[in-house]
Amino acid sequence: MGSKNVYLFSEGNAQMKELLGGKGANLAEMTRIGLPVPPGFTVSTAACLEYFRREQKIWPELQDEVLAALRKLEEITGKKFGDKTNPLLVSVRSGAVISMPGMMDTVLNLGLNDETVLGLAAAASNERFAYDCYRRFIQMFGDVVLDIDHYLFEHTLEKKKQALGVRDDTGLDAGALQELVAEFKDIVFRETKKHFPQDPEEQLMLAIQAVFASWNNQRAIVYRQINKIPDDLGTAVNVQTMVFGNLGEDSGTGVAFTRNPADGTNELYGEFLVNAQGEDVVAGIRTPLDISKMAEYMPAVYEEFKELCNLLEKHYRDVQDIEFTVERGKLYLLQTRSGKRTAAAAVKTAVNMAQEGLIDRKEALLRVDPAQLDQLLHRRVDPSAKPDALAKGLPASPGAASGKIVFNADEAEKMAEDGEKVILVRPETTPDDIHGIVAAQGVLTSRGGMTSHAAVVARGMGKCCVAGCEALKIDLSAGTMTVGGQVFKKGDIISIDGSTGEVFAGEVPMIDPVLSDEFVVLLQWADEVKVLGVRANADTPEDAQKARELGARGIGLCRTEHMFMAQERLPVVQEMILAEDDETRAKALAKLLPMQQKDFEGIFRAMEGLPVTIRLLDPPLHEFLPNLEDLLVEVTLLRERKDNPELLREKEELLRQVRSLDELNPMLGHRGCRLGLVTPDIYKMQALAIFRAAAKLLSEGKTVTPEIMIPLVGLDKELEVMRRLVVEAAEEVMAETGLKIDYKVGTMIELPRACVTADRIAAHADFFSFGTNDLTQTTFGYSRDDAEGKFLLHYLQEKILPENPFAVLDRDGVGELVKMAAEKGRAVKQDLKLGICGEHGGDPSSIEFCHLVGLDYVSCSPFRVPIARLAAARAAISNRD
């Protein structure tokens, strides 16, 4: 260990992180590029390791090196350690290679003692300040270096305040603080059997040892275990000169961003206080000034600061968030880091910086977090208005809306037709409520999670939704909603913000989304580098149109069940389901066919020239029937009242039918292609409607490429039979019309068995679309409707699960199955088209996974298309090789 252990900040640089720790290397780098950082030095990580090898003793050579560095500091600052008139004070901080909470953090004002405190008081012309620094120093040093229970100090402080009848620390005057210093020193003596060290050099050596030792305290060891950080890295120690912003009118302190973090404008943005310390800002005692005011108070320093800001942006190539202090006219930077910013600012800054040549386009793309973009794509409650929320639920679908409360879908529809804006409020929604969701401005539910029916449907429609707002007590029979003691009735106005999950009484101010020029530019750059295609999940021509505007290159999932739900169709659908004979069913289907055909024509028109993947009917048929519990109550009452035997008989019969279709676990029940196999007429009708719609457009000279998707396939035989049915329908229509229709037949891969046997299934498929919602449900054995309301929250809180697997694709489990299926499928059919159409198609981490396993495209809600485009580009950039 003959080599160098202590490095002045001026001797290091950013690359020396391993030796100097993260913080040390950073301070060295700032110093190196000429920033006015308060001078200091770093004791290396290697010294820390040596310290442990030497059984936790500081060896003479190390002590000598530290003292030599200290002498250098004295030289640079002109102050002296332990000096009575102009004392050098330092801070001591730990600084590991990887930032690690659990280790010793900071001791400030080291170097104070009974004598130097007088020097500080004189320098600051403020005795109270000096004694306050001193008592804080003893308290901090006592706690983190001498390992004295901090409660003892706090208790004494508390007693002092009580004795003097003051409420805040600030109420204590210099005399009181001087007494406290004495009492704190007594505590130290009582607890350690030693006097509080008055020798600053002894203070320093003890502090350095304490930082070293904290590398191996229990908290740090556990933290390293959990985060898989090696135990043999050691920590560095940073010793830095203290500077003070409260030494007179030529001193001050402040915080500033090099660009506006709210909107990205290229202007200095921040706050500043003359003759103050950072703590004063935090304590909120004095109101800070706008940073521009600094030009009036200390023009020269302001000019210097502006230049430094420029330098910093150029050096770090990003917006900087800077803490600074001016000590007697001298500017010091205490910290600089990348500035946090809003989505709007992130987009504008990234694009501007690329245009300025500061970064390249790829870097610009990496600078914007796709998840943040959601904010930009929806209306929201004006945060500057700061209205008080009644309650907070899950931010289930972004956007904000105000409207009159309605408690059922039919009324929602009726009121909307009368031109009223309504918010649909339900305990939870079912497909029966779709027309109500369509009619409403937004949806509020008291039950259900981020992927409950309400949340998924609302996201799909780009409508705002607050879900699972458990503070809400909804009484449907009374027609009231109670929250926080307030009772709301039908017709009362509320507002909801689906980006925050907040619910408000009455109307609150909203702000509209702005698709800035920079945003458009950024997405163009994204399209240039991304490998994945981006499609949208859209069930209506309107959604398709919206998706196309937002950059979708086709539809990856067009669900057909919502089409069955339209008010005027549901009776026909029910007629079809409840048909006791083939003829009745055929009649009902014949009525549905032209309606479906029109749906598809509209969607094909909106997506003209681009592929449209249509999924045949998926949900169990009982979802289209009246609710079993409602019927049961009706029948019970009719039986009890005995006043309408005819209606009773009718309802009893309906109850019987509904019950016979009811399922214990509908998610795992008679749905998807199981319907198509047992009742092929339905799928046949849908296939004919698709091909007739396609023929219609072809006859108009338009291009259409329908891709028919069979849901819930788990057996190759299922797809074989269903493919045959679709091909027959296509041939029937082609024979009818004499037109040649270009089409594909493929399947959702959404069951573990489909993944395991993907090679066999691929034999009958032109494409696979991973339905990762259901695949997550079956792989985990989680019903998303139940899990999110029950155990999932607990799992996330306790870190049993790192993320909600319905929001972020689980790479280890579900992802492995997706990968297996992709590989098995492509092994059999090299040109098999692979996509994803679960909720994950709009999640950036999941999109990266799709890129990594080589899918062809992702498909997501229209409003997430821009997010997906950016995420796809970032995945391509980050994983290039």
Place this chain on the structure above:
Amino acid sequence: MGSKNVYLFSEGNAQMKELLGGKGANLAEMTRIGLPVPPGFTVSTAACLEYFRREQKIWPELQDEVLAALRKLEEITGKKFGDKTNPLLVSVRSGAVISMPGMMDTVLNLGLNDETVLGLAAAASNERFAYDCYRRFIQMFGDVVLDIDHYLFEHTLEKKKQALGVRDDTGLDAGALQELVAEFKDIVFRETKKHFPQDPEEQLMLAIQAVFASWNNQRAIVYRQINKIPDDLGTAVNVQTMVFGNLGEDSGTGVAFTRNPADGTNELYGEFLVNAQGEDVVAGIRTPLDISKMAEYMPAVYEEFKELCNLLEKHYRDVQDIEFTVERGKLYLLQTRSGKRTAAAAVKTAVNMAQEGLIDRKEALLRVDPAQLDQLLHRRVDPSAKPDALAKGLPASPGAASGKIVFNADEAEKMAEDGEKVILVRPETTPDDIHGIVAAQGVLTSRGGMTSHAAVVARGMGKCCVAGCEALKIDLSAGTMTVGGQVFKKGDIISIDGSTGEVFAGEVPMIDPVLSDEFVVLLQWADEVKVLGVRANADTPEDAQKARELGARGIGLCRTEHMFMAQERLPVVQEMILAEDDETRAKALAKLLPMQQKDFEGIFRAMEGLPVTIRLLDPPLHEFLPNLEDLLVEVTLLRERKDNPELLREKEELLRQVRSLDELNPMLGHRGCRLGLVTPDIYKMQALAIFRAAAKLLSEGKTVTPEIMIPLVGLDKELEVMRRLVVEAAEEVMAETGLKIDYKVGTMIELPRACVTADRIAAHADFFSFGTNDLTQTTFGYSRDDAEGKFLLHYLQEKILPENPFAVLDRDGVGELVKMAAEKGRAVKQDLKLGICGEHGGDPSSIEFCHLVGLDYVSCSPFRVPIARLAAARAAISNRD
């Protein structure tokens, strides 16, 4: 193609299957070992292939060979082809290497024409017989060789019978048949524009060509595709001399088994008719005699026959089922094959034959189909009594019982306590009904499949069950069950047979199971060769005892939820579930702990010295609460009647609680270890009960090895946390008692995610037990409760699925995941113990799979333990290499 194409039976043997086809090789073998087979010859498969190469023409050399063989037949039989007085008649049959329906089957009596028919009439002294043969020959030949629609012949026959006013074919006399022959020949002429061929050699050549051609008919091609049989095998043609048992009192025909196929006794068993043909036996016109009577009618032939039977058994080393004909004192064997037998006969025969030295023990084990053994392990309705069934449901759990009908579990219990035998009749059962199932003799449900709750619980208890008997209309409110127009009330007696699925009115005679000496011996032999261990699924000391008697070497699955269901415990369990605070819950759990401890003590005692795997609580808690629909009806009525506001409030509160625990998909809900993680107190109580019970036995000097199993693990973290909980409980009890308890902690592997991440999970597991019921549900995405009643039957009928995956483990899908988990688990932990405890643990095919993937043991219902032992032995023998 210069080589030999035609082989006399005397020229071939069993090994020449590829050239002679299965049937040809078999006939040759019988001939070779000296059996009196009617002579004949085989045209080889090679000739068939050559026939196709020559564009479907018989070439001269082949024709010459066939005719030469025919001359040999004439020599041997002394008859002549086409002879007017003693005509040689032959049968022509196809015979592929692999038996294939879809190909041409048989033409009998070939060689008959207008002249030879007279010879046959004279020889049989029966003109009617001869013309009947002739008209049948024309009909068969016309249909299968000349490809004339068989409807034409049938229609003419029908008209003839109508014209003569007779009902059966037998009513037609010789004259009528003679007329029919003429009319049939007209049909042939009309349809083929050619006369019916009178030349026997031409008949033969046409028939051979027809057999060849049938190799490539549509049905045969499709059959080969489906069954993956190569297209280039070709079929052979077998030409065999006809023999007649109706040529006088020295002729006859019969069928016999070399041992009794009902009970396995080593005695000749069968029937015999003098002066008759096989058809007479089938037609049931004359009553056949017992085979022993043959000794009186034709003693010499009988002796010869007995010797042949002996020879056959020795040669084929199995019980033979023999068809024979005696033509004028000469014995001919027409067919011999392994005889079908009952389970009892199979066991006795196999063991006896091994004891006689005819086969070795391994062969004996291979001779008994384990699935058949089920019959031997339960009571059943005496088949000899032949009672008329009211209806037939699914044979859900073997055994039979009679008793009074009860429609609910409480009444079942009450009546059973009063000493009544009852059958619990329900639309379907839930865990609420357990005490009723325990009290009942058997269970009958109108809904649900082979793995419905009723079926699974009944099988587990070894109680008989008929499930999903849809002909039953149960009206619970009226307290009636209607079936086939008959109405049954509570207290009416019915009988059910869970081995056949039949339901009977009143009491029917039953027979008890007999565990024969041979059965015991066979199972001992099985234990000597099997590699897999066999454990039982048992939840009570009684089940454990039973399982041990039947040879189980431990418990692979002890479910603890049934213990919660006992009548006196349910209120405490509900108290625990509905507890609004920790204290109330703790109190309820404290009451349950000693009860659980006693359960475990009983089971440990019954299984002393053997491992007992206990699964902590698995089902969702709402299963222990009152039914939501019942409550809803109650509350609706209380609201309507307004007569008991206090009870209404109470019930409303209960409804609210039940509803808050209710789930849309309970199978994928808050259950298994999710309960243990969210409410650790329950698992903690169970773990303490287990270890205290273990300590109790240890303190008595007994050996116990509890294996605690955590259900429904999908994340390694889940098991990590749950393992810690169990270990803490163990340490607590060991500290309390000062005893050292040997225990293991492991997990059910029953989710796809657990399989995919088995390596991580194995890090925290001492064992894996594959819960293939749930794994099948999640891998397929089938809710077994719903699927079996809905689409699964359709899937099986349409062959979309080859087997019910809940009965036979799906090797391609679920099996792949099991294999993956086993490999990943063992890669991390070589000594990881692997077992299976799903229903599949008792299914022979699934047991073979378990053997193949190297599991350590299977676990099944006590009553399937013998089956599992045998199946495990057979798997070991069949897969030895």
